[in-house]
Amino acid sequence: MYRFLLTPRWLGYLALTLVAATVMVFLGNWQLDRYRGRTAINDRIDAGATMTPAPLRDALPAPTGGAGAVGPAPAEELTWSRVTATGRYDSANTVLIRGRTVDRTVGFEVLTPLVLADGSAVLVDRGWIPPAPGAGATVQPQVPAAPGGEVTVTGRVVASESGGGGVSRRDGKLEARRIDIPRLAEQLPYPVTGGYVLLDGQTPAADPAFRAVQIGHTNNWQNFGYVWQWWIFAVMSLFGYGWVARREARRLAGLDKPGEPADRAAEPAAPTSA
The missing domain is CATH 1.20.58 (Methane Monooxygenase Hydroxylase; Chain G, domain 1)
Known part of the structure; x- marks a missing residue:
């Protein structure tokens, strides 16, 4: 069959x-x-929210080499973990990351290098600020000054982004579309760690003009x-x-023969109305 x-x-x-x-x-x-x-990323995000901050070097090894060198990328299992570091902000090399959206408003994330005791630096994402009132989304905002002197920061370890395109300097600040650390490091006068820190706490306290960058879970x-x-x-x-x-x-x-067609001629004719 x-x-x-x-x-x-x-x-x-x-x-x-x-x-x-x-x-x-x-x-x-x-x-x-x-x-x-x-799922593993979401688990790390959740775990990082309650963990005790570890020293920066536990997650981001020190870079080797001179100015513009970049350290190793953070291990995957250490991304989104909380770390703490102490150093001095280098406001002269503040980086504006444009085209970042918070509550459907396009603004800027502000990264400032934190220079550590060994002479290297880690980029600290200090938060999000909106564009200047009445200005376009690409007009540089007024960036709150970073604290002077020694600063202790606490935040999440985040890996470098890719596909950042070019980095430019305008009005004394670096600008980029993505947090592409190797490209940004080329513009900085010291070696830089291979990941950055998304700030969630700082001593002295951060300027209230900054809005915290929310960490979204993956779908x-x-x-x-x-x-x-x-x-x-x-x-x-x-x-x-x-x-x-x-x-x-x-x-x-x-077994599946088509049915016999109905013989319409054999059916009685419908009575006609008078």
Whole structure:
């Protein structure tokens, strides 16, 4: 009854179905890996909110080399952990990261290098400020001055961003679109750590004009949904092949004959109205 499945045409159908199902399973597995990775990021974000701050060097090793050198990137498992560091802000090399949105308002994140006792620096994201009143989103705002003297900061370790494009200096401040530490380090007169610190506490206290940059969780459940979507598609493709094959087998066996057409002439004529 099912010998037709061994014909070249049906073997081709089977091969295409198996390839499609295999690809869908692999896509589901890929989304599962992404779900696990994003879940791990969310777990680190949550854990960092309550952990005791560790010394900066526990997460961001000291850079080696001269001016413009960049230290190793933070280990993945140490991103979003809380650290503390003490140094002096270098306001002359403040960095404005433009095009950052908070509550649907486009503004700037302000990074200032914190120069440490060993002569290297770590970039500290001091927070977000809106553009100048009545000015466009690209007009430099009035940046609150960084505290003078020794400063102790506490914050989260964040990895360098990629795809930053160029870095320019305008009105005494560096400007960039992304926090691309290797590109920013080229403009600085000291070696820089391979990650930056997102500030959540400072002594002396930070200027109230800054708004804290919120840490958003990754949408890991979207990936989890894609896992099931691809796996269900794989099962449906196999089920579809079996259903079509069964219909063909019943047709060849004469079990699914089309119904006899109705003989309209044999039906009594409807009475006509007077």
